[in-house]
Amino acid sequence: MGLTLSAWLCGRAPGGAPPPSAFLALASPASSRLALTLNSSPVGPGDGRSRWSPRHLSPNFLLSACGQEATRSPAELSSDGVRAEMGVRSGLHVWELAWSPEHRGSHAVVGISRQDCPLQGSGYKALVGGDSRSWGWELKTNQLWHGGCTSECYPGKTRRRRRSVLKPRSSSSATKAEAPLLIPERVLLVLDADAGTLGFVVDGSFLGVAFKDLPSGVELFPAVSSVRGGASVRLRYLNGTTRDPPALMALCGLSVRQYLGHHRQNQTDRLPLPPFLQQYLLSCS
Known part of the structure; x- marks a missing residue:
């Protein structure tokens, strides 16, 4: 039966398959636990892990009646954050964050935080990842933030590059700088609390581990921070699994x-x- 099934699967043309995403070339192999979780039916939208916390947020963030959407009010020289109402200490978990690229502005950060992460700061900065109690991915620049420092871009694989404009007859060689990837509206946050890793999925492609060596046994929460008035971020818990x-x-x-x-x-x-x-x-x- 196995040979018959294999022949059936491989012998049919995929006709009508959608074109591959640009992120496919940047994808990293997903573990069997993650692959199964991503291919499982999502939990109901009313799950408690799909809500932002009404207590742990900047005064400049307002929540929808269902608690799944957080909107930042206009405020000058302020960086503002909000974290999920429920965190996790173990298992592998996937959340979906929906944030329109047109309403991100600068310093639009998604990631995770501990319970005592600051959720408001003066000036414009990456608030999530701005201290040792949070880890963030800045969507506009693709930079990773932790402890107030950024050391690399994510994903770290070779990407499309843009060439600087050279003057005619210049003898200097062209320099190359990485062009930040345009991150679409929906991003999946993948937290493996057992392995101590955080990664992201974009357009169905797992982009690999962004952070490792996360604290063990500590409750961790999805979190975002923004400096743009009107920025709206929707949270939904999709699924999770145990370490088994x-x-x-x-x-x-x-x-x-x-x-x-x-x-x-x-x-x-x-x-x-x-x-x-x-x-x-x-x-x-």
């Missing part, structure tokens, strides 16, 4: 669904499998 290794059946199902691709997820009834397995694949998609 994935079940073999779940890994096999994931492998089949990946071969099928998103455009053929509804064709599981055509697979050369018993109806029980066909239904299992359909329920997991």
Whole structure:
């Protein structure tokens, strides 16, 4: 049966598949735990982990009635942050942050923080990542921040570069500078509290570990900071898993669904499998 299934999956043309994302070339291999989590159905939108905290936020942030959207009021010379109402101490967890690129301005940072991270500061700066109790990714410049310092851009792989303009007949060689990536509206925050790592997923591509050696056993919260009036950030908890290794059946199902691709997820009834397995694949998609 395994050979028959393999032939069926590999013998069908993917016709109608969407063009690959520009972030695909920057993707890093995802662990089996992360791959299963990303391919699992999201929890309900009313989950308590999808709300911003009404107590832990700058006075310049206002929350929607459901608590899932935080909007920064116009304020001069102020950097303002907000963190999620619920944090985690263990397991692997994925949240979705929706923040329109048109309403980010400078110093638009997404990341995680401890409970005692400052959520307001004077001047314009990266507030999340501005101290030792938070870790942030600045979306406009792609810089990583922690302890008030930035040491690199994320993702760190070779990216498209822009060449500086040279004067005619100049003998100097052209210098190259990395052009910051334009990060789309939706970003997935991936916190593995067991491994002590933080990473991000953009356009379906896991961009690798941004921060490692996060504190163990400490409650960590998704957090954002902004300096732009009118900036609105929506939070949604998608899914999570424990430190236990994935079940073999779940890994096999994931492998089949990946071969099928998103455009053929509804064709599981055509697979050369018993109806029980066909239904299992359909329920997991």
